Amino acid sequence: MAENLSEAGLDTIFRTARTANTYRPDSVVTHDDIRAIYDLVKMGPTSANMQPARFVWLTDAAGKARLAAHASGSNAEKIKAAPAAVIVAMDTNFHEQLPWLFPHDPTAKHWFPDAAAREIAALRNSSLQGAYLIVAARALGFDVGPMSGFDQGALDADFFAATPAVKSNFVATIGHADPASIFDRSPRPDFETFNTFA
């Protein structure tokens, strides 16, 4: 029987967690921290366990500068100044991995013959995994700064030229946020605004 999250736990992953813009000068994200985050991310459910997300982690100045070169506006400086950044990408040929990822049904590889449908499934499921990454990093004490403002074509040409079926989905910085960098919380909708009972 699983234990419900404590009030403090709900705060950590949802209620008081906030998107980071800049990070504390003493913030460090190690490769071990990143492995611990992924060990949680990979447990999150995806359709037929397809796990289409491909993560490229940037932890040194050269890597962050390489990523920042493709970012829009203030995102470039945010990436360069962050302890770590990650490209959440997706393999649109994820179906080739299904024989070992989904042993329940050896035919699963053949459920996805259509490239356009695979692109949608990859975007849906790698986004689920991107959300698991945001939640997992918060659960382990980190703040996250997700961003969509970058030149996708240039980023993909730089990082994924050798694997053209891999495309970027979104980017995030990770570290321990400078509280002064947090924006005012944007409004959140009442239940009735975007929910219905049918």
Added chain:
Amino acid sequence: MAENLSEAGLDTIFRTARTANTYRPDSVVTHDDIRAIYDLVKMGPTSANMQPARFVWLTDAAGKARLAAHASGSNAEKIKAAPAAVIVAMDTNFHEQLPWLFPHDPTAKHWFPDAAAREIAALRNSSLQGAYLIVAARALGFDVGPMSGFDQGALDADFFAATPAVKSNFVATIGHADPASIFDRSPRPDFETFNTFA
């Protein structure tokens, strides 16, 4: 300073949580439970706070049968037998809500003039919100059964005929799982399989 999740909390949302197939006969999901789940979901970050997800909740036999009519194979019976089900949908005209959802920049509504780009942004961000829903429900003691096997065109024609900009993304059942219904865990990749440091 946020508190890291406990080991038990990490188990609840990621490590021991499993996709539900059928639910215990005594499982109940109330409208108040659903509101509590959404109160967490809406706090999760989306690009420019666009909150594109639209949730349709089915909690009575008629509603679940209506949804089940569009589900593939065994999914129909799973939906009818579950305490509750939800359609995670997306509003591809989410940009019309940005003036109140993203007051930081009154021009945000005009960042999304292209319908094809809006469809991608809606799919990405409503999927993030779908993942927040899975995690939030687990955090509050529920099990979730996400599924992609349904006739999207027929579902959308049935539920969203009056709002053609709204399209279904995925469906999930919610309740307290019958442990006997849980499949063996599918394999999870080592870090090196789908991650790189660059």
